[in-house]
Amino acid sequence: MWCLPHPRRAGHTLVLLDTEGLGDVEKGDAKNDVWIFTLAVLLSGTLVYNSLGTIDQRALEQLHYVTELTEHIKVKVAGEGGRQKGEDSAEFVHFFPAFVWAVRDFTLQLELDGREITEDEYLENALKRRQGQPEKLDLPKKYLRQYFPSRKCFVFDRPAPRCDLARLDELPEAALSPDFLEPAQRFCSHIHQHAGTKTLPGGHVVTGTLLGNLAVTYVIAIRSGAVPCMESAVLALAQIENSAAVGEAVAVYEEQLEWRAALPTESVQELLEVHAQCEREALRAFMARAFKDDEQQYQQQLKDKLDSKRTELCHRNEEASSDRCKAVLMELSQELEERVREGSYSVPGGYQRFLADQREMVEKYQRVPWKGIMAAEVLQEFLKSKETVAQAVLQTDQSLTDRQREIEAERARAEAAEREAQLSQEMQAKTEQLLQDQTRSHQEHVQQLTAKMEQDRKQLLAEQERALALKLQEQERLLREGFRGEAARLEQQMQNLRQEMNRPRRSVCVVC
Structure with missing residues (x-):
C-alpha cells in the first residue's frame, strides 16, 4: 500500500x-489467485490490470478470473436456497471499479485495417466478440465487457534497453525511453483526473478507516470459506x-460548547440558542459520516445523548x-449582618431602618451584572432566610x-407572596422554553x-x-456484433433499472 495526498x-x-x-x-494454488483478484475488485475504485506483450487470446485466457467473479462475490444477502434470487451482472456493474488495462513492453503498431487507432480502440477491438467463436474462448471477453463497462487502455514501450532493465530503479528519469515516459505521464494524468472516489453501495464515501475495516471484513469472509457479500460488509461497516x-458528533458538540458557552447566561433563551448552535454542528458531523441508518437508530442515540447534554448544560448554568x-x-x-449583630436595629424606628437597608442591598444586588437565570430564586431564598431576623427587629x-x-x-407576607408568584411565573416560562426547544430540536x-x-x-x-449509460453502450456493441439475444437480455436489465430509478422513495419518519 502506498498513500499520498491526492495531487x-x-x-x-x-x-x-x-x-x-x-x-x-x-505458488501452485489457483484459488489464491482468484481470491486476490476478487479482493482487488472489491477494494478498488479503479482496477489496473498489468500484462506483457499484447492483448491476444492468450492474454485474455490469463484473465479467466473475471469469468469466476460472480461465484466469489455476492451483492445481497442470500435468501433461502443460497444465491439471492434475481441477482445478475446488472447488480455488479453498480459496484465494480473502472478497469484500466496497462500493456507493458508493447511492440506492435496501433493500426487496424491500415488506419491508426487509439489505445482504447485497440482494447475494444481485442474484446470484440465474434459469431461462431467457441464459448470457452469468448467468456473472458463477454464477462470483462459485462462487469467492467468503464474501460481504458494504455500501452507502454520497454522503459530502457535490455542491459539497463536489471538496474531500472537506479536510472534517472532522463535515461528512460520517451516512448515509455509519454504514456506513463498520460496514465498518471488519467488516474489523477478520472479515478473516482471510492464509494460504498449507496454512494457513501470510503475513508481510510472504512477502507481498513472493509479489507478486514472481506478477508475474514474469504478465510472462513464464505463468499464475500457486499451488502453484509456494508451493513457491518455501517454499524461500526x-x-x-x-x-464524533458528541465530541463536536462539546468542542463547540467549550468556546460558545460563557456560563452563567442571562436567560434560558440565550442558553438554548447556544445549545441549538452546538446541536446543529453535531448533527452535521453525524450526517457527514453516518450511512445506512435506515431506521434512524443511531440518529436517535445521538438525539438522546444531545438531550442529556442539554439537561446537563441547564444544570451547570443554574449552578x-x-x-x-x-x-x-x-x-x-x-x-447588614454586622448591624444586626451589633444591635443597631434594636432601637425605636429600627424596623424601618432595617427595611430601608435591606431594600438598598437588594437594589445593589439587582444592579450587579452577569448573575444569570437564578438571580430571582436565590434572592427569594436569601430574603426568606432573613424573615426571622426581620420579625425579631419588628417585635x-x-x-x-x-x-x-x-x-x-x-x-x-404580601411582599413574600408576590415574589413567590413572580418566581413561579418565571419557572413556568422556563418550562415552556424547554418544551419549545424540544420541538425545535425535532425539526x-x-x-x-x-x-x-x-x-x-x-x-x-x-x-x-x-450504469444505464454504460449498459446502453454495451447493448449497441452487442447489436453491431450480432448478439441480439444478449442485447435483448441487456434491454430487460435496463428496463428494470429504469423502473428502480422511477420508484418513489420513502418519506422521512423520525420518532423522538
Whole structure:
C-alpha cells in the first residue's frame, strides 16, 4: 500500500494497492489467485490490470478470473436456497471499479485495417466478440465487457534497453525511453483526473478507516470459506461507522460548547440558542459520516445523548448562576449582618431602618451584572432566610403599636407572596422554553435527515444513470456484433433499472 495526498483533489488521499502477480506457477494454488483478484475488485475504485506483450487470446485466457467473479462475490444477502434470487451482472456493474488495462513492453503498431487507432480502440477491438467463436474462448471477453463497462487502455514501450532493465530503479528519469515516459505521464494524468472516489453501495464515501475495516471484513469472509457479500460488509461497516459517528458528533458538540458557552447566561433563551448552535454542528458531523441508518437508530442515540447534554448544560448554568448570586449576596449583606449583630436595629424606628437597608442591598444586588437565570430564586431564598431576623427587629421596635406591627407583618407576607408568584411565573416560562426547544430540536433532526436523504437519492440516481449509460453502450456493441439475444437480455436489465430509478422513495419518519 502506498498513500499520498491526492495531487488534484483537496481533502482526498490517493491509495495505491499493489497485489502479488497472478498465475505464478511456483505458488501452485489457483484459488489464491482468484481470491486476490476478487479482493482487488472489491477494494478498488479503479482496477489496473498489468500484462506483457499484447492483448491476444492468450492474454485474455490469463484473465479467466473475471469469468469466476460472480461465484466469489455476492451483492445481497442470500435468501433461502443460497444465491439471492434475481441477482445478475446488472447488480455488479453498480459496484465494480473502472478497469484500466496497462500493456507493458508493447511492440506492435496501433493500426487496424491500415488506419491508426487509439489505445482504447485497440482494447475494444481485442474484446470484440465474434459469431461462431467457441464459448470457452469468448467468456473472458463477454464477462470483462459485462462487469467492467468503464474501460481504458494504455500501452507502454520497454522503459530502457535490455542491459539497463536489471538496474531500472537506479536510472534517472532522463535515461528512460520517451516512448515509455509519454504514456506513463498520460496514465498518471488519467488516474489523477478520472479515478473516482471510492464509494460504498449507496454512494457513501470510503475513508481510510472504512477502507481498513472493509479489507478486514472481506478477508475474514474469504478465510472462513464464505463468499464475500457486499451488502453484509456494508451493513457491518455501517454499524461500526455509525457508532463512531455518534461519538464524533458528541465530541463536536462539546468542542463547540467549550468556546460558545460563557456560563452563567442571562436567560434560558440565550442558553438554548447556544445549545441549538452546538446541536446543529453535531448533527452535521453525524450526517457527514453516518450511512445506512435506515431506521434512524443511531440518529436517535445521538438525539438522546444531545438531550442529556442539554439537561446537563441547564444544570451547570443554574449552578454557575446560583454560585455567583450567593457570592454577591454574601458580600452585599455583610454590612447588614454586622448591624444586626451589633444591635443597631434594636432601637425605636429600627424596623424601618432595617427595611430601608435591606431594600438598598437588594437594589445593589439587582444592579450587579452577569448573575444569570437564578438571580430571582436565590434572592427569594436569601430574603426568606432573613424573615426571622426581620420579625425579631419588628417585635423589638418600641416605636410601633401592636396594630402597626400586625400591618407591617402582613405587608411582609404580601411582599413574600408576590415574589413567590413572580418566581413561579418565571419557572413556568422556563418550562415552556424547554418544551419549545424540544420541538425545535425535532425539526432540526428532520430537516438535516431530509437533506441527507435527498443527497443520497441524488447520488444513487447518478450511479444508476451512469450504469444505464454504460449498459446502453454495451447493448449497441452487442447489436453491431450480432448478439441480439444478449442485447435483448441487456434491454430487460435496463428496463428494470429504469423502473428502480422511477420508484418513489420513502418519506422521512423520525420518532423522538
